[in-house]
Amino acid sequence: MKKYKSVAVLGTQWGDEGKGKITNLLALEADYVVRYQGGNNAGHSISINGKRFALHLLPSGVLNEGVKNVIANGVVVDLEGLLKEINYVKEAINVDRVNLLISDRAHIVLPYHKIIDALQEDNKGVRKIGTTKKGIGPAYADKVSREGIRIADLYDETLFKSLLKENVKSKNELIKLYGGSERVSFTKLYNQLMEYREEIRDYVVDTSKLIFDELNSGKKVLFEGAQGVLLDIEHGTYPFVTSSSPSSSSIPVNVGIPTYMISNSIGIVKAYSTRVGTGGFPTEIDDDISKYIREKGNEFGTTTGRPRRVGWFDSVLVRHAARVSGLTHISLTLLDVLSGLDKVKIATHYELDGKKVDTILAGETDFNNSKPVYVEIDGWKEDITNVKSYKQLPKNAKEYIKLIEKYTGVKVYQFSVGPNRDQTVTLGKKIF
Numbered sequence: 459m460k461k462y463k464s465v466a467v468l469g470t471q472w473g474d475e476g477k478g479k480i481t482n483l484l485a486l487e488a489d490y491v492v493r494y495q496g497g498n499n500a501g502h503s504i505s506i507n508g509k510r511f512a513l514h515l516l517p518s519g520v521l522n523e524g525v526k527n528v529i530a531n532g533v534v535v536d537l538e539g540l541l542k543e544i545n546y547v548k549e550a551i552n553v554d555r556v557n558l559l560i561s562d563r564a565h566i567v568l569p570y571h572k573i574i575d576a577l578q579e580d581n582k583g584v585r586k587i588g589t590t591k592k593g594i595g596p597a598y599a600d601k602v603s604r605e606g607i608r609i610a611d612l613y614d615e616t617l618f619k620s621l622l623k624e625n626v627k628s629k630n631e632l633i634k635l636y637g638g639s640e641r642v643s644f645t646k647l648y649n650q651l652m653e654y655r656e657e658i659r660d661y662v663v664d665t666s667k668l669i670f671d672e673l674n675s676g677k678k679v680l681f682e683g684a685q686g687v688l689l690d691i692e693h694g695t696y697p698f699v700t701s702s703s704p705s706s707s708s709i710p711v712n713v714g715i716p717t718y719m720i721s722n723s724i725g726i727v728k729a730y731s732t733r734v735g736t737g738g739f740p741t742e743i744d745d746d747i748s749k750y751i752r753e754k755g756n757e758f759g760t761t762t763g764r765p766r767r768v769g770w771f772d773s774v775l776v777r778h779a780a781r782v783s784g785l786t787h788i789s790l791t792l793l794d795v796l797s798g799l800d801k802v803k804i805a806t807h808y809e810l811d812g813k814k815v816d817t818i819l820a821g822e823t824d825f826n827n828s829k830p831v832y833v834e835i836d837g838w839k840e841d842i843t844n845v846k847s848y849k850q851l852p853k854n855a856k857e858y859i860k861l862i863e864k865y866t867g868v869k870v871y872q873f874s875v876g877p878n879r880d881q882t883v884t885l886g887k888k889i890f
């Protein structure tokens with residue numbers, strides 16, 4: 459069977475694993491970077507030559523010269539956010555046009571989705587999720603209930619006008635039902651969208667056909683996941699998840715290509731665990747160590763600024779991600795953040811009611827009550843931010859990597875010791 463030059467890069471925990479930097483680095487060799495799910499709820503930060511860039515919706519290859527970037531059908535697109543980000547990138551890298559293509563089948567996020575997202579959160583009891591309030595859940599809900607508006611619909615003026623009119627009417631009713639005081643004006647929104655559609659017109663294509671053809675002709679394609687497997691609507695810690703599927707198993711559907719075209723799957727694995735929003739977190743810690751890690755790792759949300767919850771590395775979670783996403787490689791990030799700790803711990807499995815548990819249990823309460831069982835080793839004191847090879851790592855850091863490989867069952871292909879691209883050490887042979 460033909461081997462396609464494709465690699466999926468995805469988060470294996472609850473997001474914020476440092477995907478932006480790794481994707482951007484791998485994108486140096488790619489012809490295409492394709493975002494396949496989520497929207498501007500994501501926050502990817504990338505440092506190039508000491509300068510930090512924050513991206514939300516645009517694929518992480520937009521800052522690299524010569525790489526084509528694609529927003530595929532599985533993404534939900536907030537046009538206002540998209541256009542702002544396009545301008546931000548144009549200024550940042552001093553170009554007239556960003557190298558971008560957008561699927562004509564992608565759904566759009568509209569102002570009423572954001573209002574409803576916030577109201578739904580305010581009205582929730584035990585299932586308050588702590589969403590980013592970017593309208594992601596309501597936009598995907600419209601998509602599956604077949605009330606959504608796609609990019610292609612913007613160019614079918616008669617249909618679009620009635621679609622938007624119906625939607626604005628029903629959404630204003632819903633807002634009222636939730637007790638919200640805001641109302642969306644059809645005329646204002648319609649006029650705004652008519653302007654936006656002209657601004658994006660040149661970017662819009664059938665991206666499914668494009669990627670299929672390009673892979674067939676030998677082009678190198680990188681699929682960029684947002685969030686992480688544990689936030690996956692299907693395979694995450696439901697209901698405290700996002701509304702799309704970051705797992706690489708979703709790429710064929712979200713991009714419109716056959717499953718056999720995905721050759722490699724790199725799981726981005728943070729050297730410890732973090733989570734934003736609510737939901738179970740077996741290895742969570744709240745003490746001087748978590749404070750140390752939060753400050754040192756700058757564990758504050760890129761999109762919301764919220765402090766992230768912090769915990770020890772949990773191999774149960776990463777084994778789960780490896781299974782549902784078929785990980786072929788691990789890229790281990792933020793290893794430098796652990797320098798200076800006396801001891802470091804890895805959860806190997808859980809215990810629940812005296813029994814060993816080595817998977818994520820589906821029941822919310824069972825998962826919340828799963829108690830981690832750890833292996834503990836001595837930490838390392840050395841600053842490793844200038845390490846350029848595996849050999850240069852302190853002995854205990856090497857042991858830590860070996861334990862991660864042992865308990866996740868996946869080889870560490872790369873490790874990262876700082877925010878810059880050149881603070882990444884690659885161990886295996888080139889992926890493309």
Ligand code: IMP
Pocket residue numbers: 472473474499500501587588589590591592593594595684685689698699700701734735736
């Ligand atoms: P939503 O995606 O805004 O609906 O939020 C659902 C859950 O996913 C919340 O717990 C968010 O904090 C989380 N989430 C969404 N995007 C990200 C991300 O890029 N990183 C980490 N968590 C995220």
